Amino acid sequence: MPYTVQGVVARTKGAPVELVDVVVPDPGPGEAVVDVRACGVCHTDLHYREGGISDDYPFLLGHEAAGVVSAVGEGVTNVAVGDTVVLNWRAVCGQCRACKRGEPQYCFATFNAAQPMTLTDGTPLSAALGIGAFAEKTLVHAGQCTKVDPDVDPAVAGLLGCGVMAGIGAAVNTAPVRRGQTVAVIGCGGVGCAAVAGAVLAGARRIIAIDLDEKKLAWARELGATHTVCSRGMGEDEVVAAIQERTDGVGADVVIDAVGRPETWRQAFYGRDLAGTVVLVGVPTPDMELQIPLLDVFGRGGALKSSWYGDCLPERDFPALLELFRDGRLPLDAFVSERVALTDVEAAFATMSRGEVLRSVVVLDGAAGSSAAGSAGATAGAVA
CATH class of the missing domain: 3.40.50.720 (NAD(P)-binding Rossmann-like Domain)
Structure with missing residues (x-):
């Protein structure tokens, strides 16, 4: 059964974002559902809201995120239920000409989830950078999940998902x-x-x-x-x-x-x-x-x-940078200017536009709230 959670959506160009119910499907083959713990507020999300990326509204915003895998689909081997992960928007395919010539950081055929998340009326949502993490749960391709140390503050770890890594x-x-x-x-x-x-x-x-x-x-x-x-x-x-x-x-x-x-x-x-x-x-x-x-x-x-995304390889770079942070050699926590709730995304856009923060970070406490049917689906979806 699908999950019904709260998520931040941009319905039309330039309109204020809305916190609405979002339907997250059970993960299909190669996919994972992630309970979002934290998600940075990035200029790219504002560009989506303003129509600067595409006009494929409505958008489910948010992409600079860390969370915990709560369900995986068939064939997923790189992560398991309970893993702490940072999400990335360039999950390499391993098969394109860039990957085959040993330059996967330039992968020309990166993966996203095959299934769309939707509004409750069935309207498909375009997930920002294939992630859509201003939500209690999100559906991604498993290759977009990079396993990291669970003891690192998710508000810090999630920033590697976009701007800081770039x-x-x-x-x-x-x-x-x-x-x-x-x-x-x-x-x-x-x-x-x-x-x-x-x-x-x-x-x-x-x-x-x-x-x-x-x-x-x-x-x-x-x-x-x-x-x-x-x-x-x-x-x-x-x-x-x-x-x-x-x-x-x-x-x-x-x-x-x-x-x-x-x-x-x-x-x-x-x-x-x-x-x-x-x-x-x-x-x-x-x-x-x-x-x-x-x-x-x-x-x-x-x-x-x-x-492109700092020419990074998430599996190589995310854990290495977080280790440097733990060792006191890279002050990633300095980028977290404030912590806000899902209800504060529109205000965070304004704060960011005024240049008052390096990063506002949306923080979600505990596991995502979901319907009883959605909770049952977590068990079923977790079986590969």
Whole structure:
């Protein structure tokens, strides 16, 4: 029998989200039901609400989540009922051309659950990034579940599901930053600050944080930035000059654009040293276009990269980063600015938009409440 739980849904473009009843099916082959313990409030969820991802409404929002597996479908072997997991939105297939050439972080055929979750009237819901975790329970492909230490605070662990992993991975995996290098990070929200933390982890000797907001620059300093630049009122050339002034006049070895706009990408391009690396991890909107002299691309050399989810492999990276957190070497808990309830998602969007938090995290206490029929279904669904 399916489960009926509470979930946060965006019904139409720009309308406030609603907390409604959501029907979660029993898991089919290769699927798992997860009792959500915590889910970060990410800009991507706001983009869904605003129609910036697609117009496939209604959306079940939330994707930066940790929880406990409560049921699995036939053939699932990587997780079992009772496992604590972090959810990811790039469950690799193992069969596409990227996977077969040994680059599964670029998998071109990632998995999601085959069955949709629905409203109580049967309307299918589009799960944000194939997860939909602003809910007491969610249905995902089992490959989207990465088993982690159950003793780690789920509000911290869940952040690896998107923004924090994207930023750390941009520095550690995509660039990759090497010990002793200089790094500049443009945009110091959650992803940019995570890139700062990743650069520290990689051993960068100088880390320059650039943002319009002094509060975000203060966060970056707390996470290890050695220099900061408030770019409010500055032109592109002035930002480039500020990077060069802090890198012995030559530019940074690596510049990470965590904003994803043409002007910030150009700042990154010209703010790096000759043969330096640009990493784009901020997500542009479909209407954005970039113009740059092709001769400059040739003449400056180096590498121009885009970072997809920090080029991570969840099974490799999530447990390793959480171990670093437990050992006191990676301050993941610093990203949790506030803990809120499912009823507070709309307010959390406003707080995030004002730049007042690194992350608001929706926290759910205990196992998901569900109907009696849904509880019976947990036992049946757990049998592979």
